[in-house]
Amino acid sequence: MKGPFTLRNGAAVLLLVWLALLPLYANLTNDQFTLTLFTRIVIMALAAVSLNLILGYGGMMSFGHAAYLGIGGYAIGMLAHEGITNGFIQWPVALGASALFALVIGALSLRTRGVYFIMITLAFAQMAYYVIGGIDRYGGDDGLTIYKDSQFGGLVDLNNHVVFYYVCLALLFAGVFIVWRLVNSRFGLVIQGARSNEARMRAIGFPTYRYKLVCFVIAGTMAGLSGALLANNADFVSPSMMYWTRSGDLIIMVVLGGMASPFGAVFGAVALLVLEEALSGITEYWQIILGPLLLLVVLFARGGIDGLLVQLGAWWQARRVKPSAPERASA
Amino acid sequence: MTLFIEQCLNGLQFGLLLFLLAAGLTLVFGIMDLVNLAHGSLYMLGAYFAATFAAWTGNFVLAVILGVAATLVVGMVLEVVVMRRLYGRDHLDHVLGTFGLILFFNEAVRLVWGPAGLSMPLPSWLQVPVEVLPGISYSAYKLALIAVTLAVAGLLYFLVMRTRIGMLIRAGASNREMVGALGVNIKLLYTLVFGLGAALAGLAGLMQAPILTVQIGMGENILILAFVVTVIGGIGSVRGSLVAALLVGFIDTLGRAYLPDVLALVLSHDAAATAGPAISSMLIYLLMALVLIVKPEGLFSAGGR
Numbered sequence: 001m002k003g004p005f006t007l008r009n010g011a012a013v014l015l016l017v018w019l020a021l022l023p024l025y026a027n028l029t030n031d032q033f034t035l036t037l038f039t040r041i042v043i044m045a046l047a048a049v050s051l052n053l054i055l056g057y058g059g060m061m062s063f064g065h066a067a068y069l070g071i072g073g074y075a076i077g078m079l080a081h082e083g084i085t086n087g088f089i090q091w092p093v094a095l096g097a098s099a100l101f102a103l104v105i106g107a108l109s110l111r112t113r114g115v116y117f118i119m120i121t122l123a124f125a126q127m128a129y130y131v132i133g134g135i136d137r138y139g140g141d142d143g144l145t146i147y148k149d150s151q152f153g154g155l156v157d158l159n160n161h162v163v164f165y166y167v168c169l170a171l172l173f174a175g176v177f178i179v180w181r182l183v184n185s186r187f188g189l190v191i192q193g194a195r196s197n198e199a200r201m202r203a204i205g206f207p208t209y210r211y212k213l214v215c216f217v218i219a220g221t222m223a224g225l226s227g228a229l230l231a232n233n234a235d236f237v238s239p240s241m242m243y244w245t246r247s248g249d250l251i252i253m254v255v256l257g258g259m260a261s262p263f264g265a266v267f268g269a270v271a272l273l274v275l276e277e278a279l280s281g282i283t284e285y286w287q288i289i290l291g292p293l294l295l296l297v298v299l300f301a302r303g304g305i306d307g308l309l310v311q312l313g314a315w316w317q318a319r320r321v322k323p324s325a326p327e328r329a330s331a
Numbered sequence: 332m333t334l335f336i337e338q339c340l341n342g343l344q345f346g347l348l349l350f351l352l353a354a355g356l357t358l359v360f361g362i363m364d365l366v367n368l369a370h371g372s373l374y375m376l377g378a379y380f381a382a383t384f385a386a387w388t389g390n391f392v393l394a395v396i397l398g399v400a401a402t403l404v405v406g407m408v409l410e411v412v413v414m415r416r417l418y419g420r421d422h423l424d425h426v427l428g429t430f431g432l433i434l435f436f437n438e439a440v441r442l443v444w445g446p447a448g449l450s451m452p453l454p455s456w457l458q459v460p461v462e463v464l465p466g467i468s469y470s471a472y473k474l475a476l477i478a479v480t481l482a483v484a485g486l487l488y489f490l491v492m493r494t495r496i497g498m499l500i501r502a503g504a505s506n507r508e509m510v511g512a513l514g515v516n517i518k519l520l521y522t523l524v525f526g527l528g529a530a531l532a533g534l535a536g537l538m539q540a541p542i543l544t545v546q547i548g549m550g551e552n553i554l555i556l557a558f559v560v561t562v563i564g565g566i567g568s569v570r571g572s573l574v575a576a577l578l579v580g581f582i583d584t585l586g587r588a589y590l591p592d593v594l595a596l597v598l599s600h601d602a603a604a605t606a607g608p609a610i611s612s613m614l615i616y617l618l619m620a621l622v623l624i625v626k627p628e629g630l631f632s633a634g635g636r
Contacts, residue, residue, distance in 0.1 A: 119561065119562050120619070123559050291435030292431060
């Protein structure tokens with residue numbers, strides 16, 4: 001994100017400006033649908049950004065990230081159901097519950113690596129899915145309607161769509177900023193070092209297990225916040241928000257956007273959800289297009305959107321420089 | 332007592348079914364180092380094929396054979412067209428690519444067979460209850476399932492441990508470059524192994540078809556269980572997946588049947604009725620956590636990984 005103007009930074013700035021001005025556009029054109037769609041996109045982007053922290057930077061292939069969406073969401077839903085609508089109580093509970101779940105799951109899963117890690121995080125997330133679906137008091141499989149949004153004592157009114165959108169957007173920016181600061185700190189360098197060679201990191205004296213666990217908990221807490229936002233957005237929570245395909249969606253966003261790039265996950269979330277919306281407008285059977293498309297991205301476009309932007313930028317740079325100094329460009 | 336024996340048989344049947352799925356998963360992973368999420372889709376396809384063939388031919392046994400054959404063919408085509416390109420890639424690529432395949436298969440099934448589920452009626456000779464022990468009768472179909480899966484497990488053991496193909500499979504699992512260097516057609520071997528795994532998944536799916544409804548997404552829940560089984564058993568180990576599958580089958584079935592009663596002894600009746608289903612659905616995951624604490628690589632992890 002630092003350094004001179006590049007195509008990649010330009011695209012990120014453009015996206016930010018678009019996201020910031022979106023409610024204005026929606027109000028001018030009276031297009032509430034776009035605002036609703038992008039509120040959801042911004043919330044999912046926050047979850048994707050948190051997954052990028054452990055998946056992209058930490059190399060921890062968690063396939064259970066949607067569990068935190070459900071836990072954060074259900075914390076809001078259950079408290080509201082019991083009559084506690086104060087946001088100053090609800091949100092810390094949502095974050096705490098997600099952090100605790102991440103701590104337990106992470107402590108167990110991080111003992112393993114590779115495929116085991118994928119399958120175990122997946123299995124624990126499914127366990128959470130079944131357990132929440134089995135609690136009849138909170139609606140079971142049918143889900144739970146939330147009759148009152150989180151109340152912040154008149155400070156912010158989440159019922160107002162534009163206000164809610166800006167709250168989500170501010171939290172997304174904060175999330176991106178935190179991840180960016182984190183990965184460039186000493187802590188983040190240890191995490192990235194453990195991704196490329198864990199044995200070596202341990203050999204020079206870093207307790208990588210603890211570092212990774214802390215990183216895992218931070219990401220889980222952020223995703224839990226995203227779940228709390230989802231619950232306030234839909235005024236409804238159901239186990240399906242933590243079904244394993246949701247975790248798959250989040251992974252797609254991270255990979256599609258470009259792993260281990262500060263804005264990649266935001267690009268990915270916007271791209272995937274807008275693409276879904278567009279494809280479902282073309283045909284009812286849109287997943288028959290999306291599935292093979294994903295496969296093609298995996299096979300031929302490893303760097304995702306971020307990688308594509310970098311390549312395009314480099315190509316543009318090379319074309320501009322080439323006629324005057326061909327040697328320097330190739331060197 | 333009667334009920335207990337019946338539940339044990341249910342557990343055995345469920346465990347063996349999980350074994351069929353987990354064996355394919357673990358073979359493909361052990362030999363090709365491929366994580367295949369679309370394994371559950373092959374399970375679903377097996378059920379759809381068999382239900383369709385049963386409706387066309389009217390013959391149950393023929394439908395089963397054709398269903399397995401069709402899944403085998405789909406599996407081999409899938410290997411040649413897609414999976415082959417994923418070998419040697421990052422595991423994350425496998426996860427994403429095969430996740431895309433799940434979306435594709437689910438939607439393709441919806442397109443071909445429609446959103447409503449199918450049912451596969453049992454022939455009359457499999458519907459009668461059989462007396463297994465004096466005074467205890469059990470569904471003939473479920474007994475047939477147990478017999479068939481046991482036979483398949485035996486056949487698989489014979490194939491892997493006693494035949495030339497099996498020897499190549501085992502050799503490929505421990506060092507694929509060497510096997511290729513010795514002049515074995517490794518591409519063909521991979522296609523065969525993937526087809527075998529697909530056929531096992533298809534068999535598992537079509538055997539469940541008469542008991543459950545044949546519907547989209549039916550493979551996804553059981554796929555997670557198959558993952559749990561492979562993790563507990565040790566990825567890449569067929570023997571491990573048999574032990575783990577039986578363990579998971581028994582614990583899940585007996586837990587669901589008896590845990591609420593056991594809880595009622597300690598807790599109030601209402602609390603037990605609420606907590607029972609939630610806790611019993613957690614049991615196998617707790618088992619998995621326990622195994623991971625004691626042996627992070629699974630009970631019978633294949634050497635090397």
